[in-house]
Amino acid sequence: MSVFEVQNLSLHYLTRFGQKIHAVTDVSFTMEKGEILGIAGESGCGKSTLVNGLMGLFIPPLYPTSGDVRVGGESLMNRSPKDIRENVLCRKVSMIPQGAFNALNPTCKVKDIAADVIAAHMKEVDKKHIYSRLRERFDLFGMNTDKVLNSHPIQLTAGERQRSVIGISTLLNPQMVIADEPTSALDVTTQKVVIKMIFDLLEKGIFSTMIFITHELPLLRHVADNIAIMYAGEFVEVGTTEQIVFDPRHPYTKALMGAMLSAEPGQKQKKPTAIEGAPPNLANPIEGCRFAERCPVAKPECRKNKQDIRMVAGRQVRCEYAE
Numbered sequence: 553m554s555v556f557e558v559q560n561l562s563l564h565y566l567t568r569f570g571q572k573i574h575a576v577t578d579v580s581f582t583m584e585k586g587e588i589l590g591i592a593g594e595s596g597c598g599k600s601t602l603v604n605g606l607m608g609l610f611i612p613p614l615y616p617t618s619g620d621v622r623v624g625g626e627s628l629m630n631r632s633p634k635d636i637r638e639n640v641l642c643r644k645v646s647m648i649p650q651g652a653f654n655a656l657n658p659t660c661k662v663k664d665i666a667a668d669v670i671a672a673h674m675k676e677v678d679k680k681h682i683y684s685r686l687r688e689r690f691d692l693f694g695m696n697t698d699k700v701l702n703s704h705p706i707q708l709t710a711g712e713r714q715r716s717v718i719g720i721s722t723l724l725n726p727q728m729v730i731a732d733e734p735t736s737a738l739d740v741t742t743q744k745v746v747i748k749m750i751f752d753l754l755e756k757g758i759f760s761t762m763i764f765i766t767h768e769l770p771l772l773r774h775v776a777d778n779i780a781i782m783y784a785g786e787f788v789e790v791g792t793t794e795q796i797v798f799d800p801r802h803p804y805t806k807a808l809m810g811a812m813l814s815a816e817p818g819q820k821q822k823k824p825t826a827i828e829g830a831p832p833n834l835a836n837p838i839e840g841c842r843f844a845e846r847c848p849v850a851k852p853e854c855r856k857n858k859q860d861i862r863m864v865a866g867r868q869v870r871c872e873y874a875e
């Protein structure tokens with residue numbers, strides 16, 4: 553059995569004016585134990601919305617439209633946020649959020665924030681035991697454990713805060729970790745420290761299966777086994793990291809790779825080319841290919857024909873003309 557199974561998941565926001573924003577459409581994938589899946593796509597393509605769906609966390613105005621998410625065979629759909637918080641989050645699926653500052657309660661010390669997380673899931677343990685468990689775990693990260701645990705979030709550096717969030721969200725050794733742009737708010741040096749910490753946790757077996765979301769495709773080259781490229785709420789290409797980074801087949805993946813600043817090692821730094829135009833408005837029904845308006849190789853019929861995922865050169869591609 554796969555650790556994580558997502559079948560035809562579609563999600564929408566319902567605005568105050570009764571308008572539906574179809575933020576995620578028909579996403580399907582499975583993950584095996586030990587797999588690291590990268591998800592990349594432009595801002596607003598639905599990555600963070602998908603994360604909430606993958607945790608079964610539906611808080612209005614977000615609603616599931618259709619589909620199923622299963623962790624270890626157990627469905628996360630049609631469950632209350634309370635049930636999900638108590639029985640799924642932190643133990644089965646944990647999230648490392650985008651921007652740690654907002655994730656930590658500013659009025660509590662880090663050790664109390666962490667203790668609350670443990671206490672919510674393990675009612676029988678006492679505070680002393682919790683603190684010693686915390687100390688043990690934070691010592692693994694090579695941080696100044698006493699200082700960090702006894703500080704309020706505001707007293708910590710951005711890197712310490714982000715590492716604290718990672719430490720707390722993985723305390724209960726979850727089956728799956730979903731990291732939503734865990735380094736996007738950090739400077740380059742701190743980014744490296746945070747990535748190293750995530751890999752230390754993987755190496756130590758604290759968790760083994762991870763979804764890593766970023767808009768920086770080159771970063772995934774060093775992190776992911778497989779990559780899914782997301783555009784306007786859909787997965788448009790899913791393949792191995794090698795396939796996506798070195799041999800992309802969907803026009804959007806090609807454009808995304810072309811828009812990246814960093815050159816591959818051994819290659820001359822190339823001039824990045826911006827992707828012209830903007831993604832479609834997800835409040836309106838979209839008939840044909842969602843990328844057609846911006847696609848350099850689009851044909852007139854692309855604007856009319858709905859595109860389905862198909863196999864091209866050993867990976868999934870949502871474009872009938874890709875080869």
Ligand SMILES: Nc1ncnc2c1ncn2[C@@H]1O[C@H](COP(=O)(O)OP(=O)(O)OP(=O)(O)O)[C@@H](O)[C@H]1O
Binds near residue numbers: 565566596599601613
């Ligand atoms: N609360 C909300 N109500 C209505 N629409 C929303 C809401 N939150 C997000 N959206 C819309 O859903 C779409 C997907 O947003 P989402 O935040 O998931 O994108 P993202 O890929 O995570 O972007 P980023 O890279 O900037 O984090 C966007 O069109 C966004 O405007």
Ligand SMILES: [Mg+2]
Binds near residue numbers: 732
């Ligand atoms: Mg996001």
